[in-house]
Ligand SMILES: Nc1nc2c(ncn2[C@@H]2O[C@H](COP(=O)(O)OP(=O)(O)OP(=O)(O)O)[C@@H](O)[C@H]2O)c(=O)[nH]1
């Protein structure tokens with residue numbers, strides 16, 4: 001049984017209406033990936049975000065009626081809600097209230113397979129939860145109601161907070177241990193030329209890794225199929241390079257997640273070359289390229305040598321758009337990871353960077 005959901009977005013003045021539509025499309029894909037069935041969308045035009053309800057109170061009441069009528073399990077908000085907004089909305093609407101960050105965290109939690117990913121995701125979830133713990137309790141004590149519940153409620157809240165903090169501490173320690181082990185593994189690979197695949201989620205990074213190294217990494221037409229770094233050997237011009245596949249990016253990636261995934265993303269930081277994979281058939285391609293570059297800047301690797309790989313050219317009708325993209329991004333390489341076209345040109349481009357590496361570092 002898929003949980004029934006509707007999406008809620010806010011249209012603010014000076015905001016691009018098309019962008020909001022794209023953000024809602026992306027939210028719908030995220031909801032689908034999380035296992036929800038999206039029954040509809042509600043968009044409200046407003047001058048500003050309402051501090052108490054995010055949307056207007058009247059709209060929230062409308063949604064409440066809709067939730068009853070449709071038997072909704074979830075109401076998913078496009079923006080990020082404050083703990084107070086979640087609390088107020090939950091009091092009004094008989095469904096779970098989830099915001100964009102909460103949804104992304106949920107997907108990561110479902111998809112984490114390795115110990116490392118699980119620790120990283122739980123850490124991010126707890127950090128997200130900590131400031132939101134209040135509402136669950138005020139909520140509960142209000143349900144129990146009346147005199148005398150406040151005291152024990154507060155105490156319980158303190159106990160809960162302490163438990164969460166202790167767990168955060170324990171997980172941080174575990175993560176440090178995993179990071180040390182990863183650093184040792186990386187040291188063992190020193191000397192080899194390292195290439196990291198980066199890019200927007202669903203751009204085709206894992207498909208490209210498979211195509212270039214004949215690996216068999218999990219590929220899926222859903223968001224965030226990959227959470228763990230996988231490294232494979234790749235032959236380029238008679239030399240071996242190591243190619244690493246990593247977690248995909250998304251616009252407004254929750255910062256707790258970026259912080260927790262630092263060790264996985266360490267592979268990106270230590271790479272000699274980045275292959276930035278973009279889905280050139282996606283309507284928001286340029287925007288996605290810009291979002292990825294922003295995350296790379298955040299990670300302190302904005303200045304690393306990179307090749308922009310324009311993937312999924314097989315889905316383009318005509319060459320006009322591709323020609324424009326190639327003019328816009330000199331040095332970009334068009335490929336279809338799925339059909340295996342353009343891979344020779346990509347290998348040549350990688351080879352050029354490897355030669356540069358050999359002459360400047362070891363030459
Ligand atoms: N038509 C077409 N589809 C592609 C191409 N490359 C990848 N795909 C499809 O795009 C979807 C996502 O591919 P993945 O390789 O899982 O993408 P990813 O970048 O690793 O995604 P995440 O791990 O979720 O961040 C899959 O359905 C692939 O089959 C391509 O060149 N052409």
Ligand SMILES: [Mg+2]
Nearest residue numbers: 205206225226
């Ligand atoms: Mg992948």
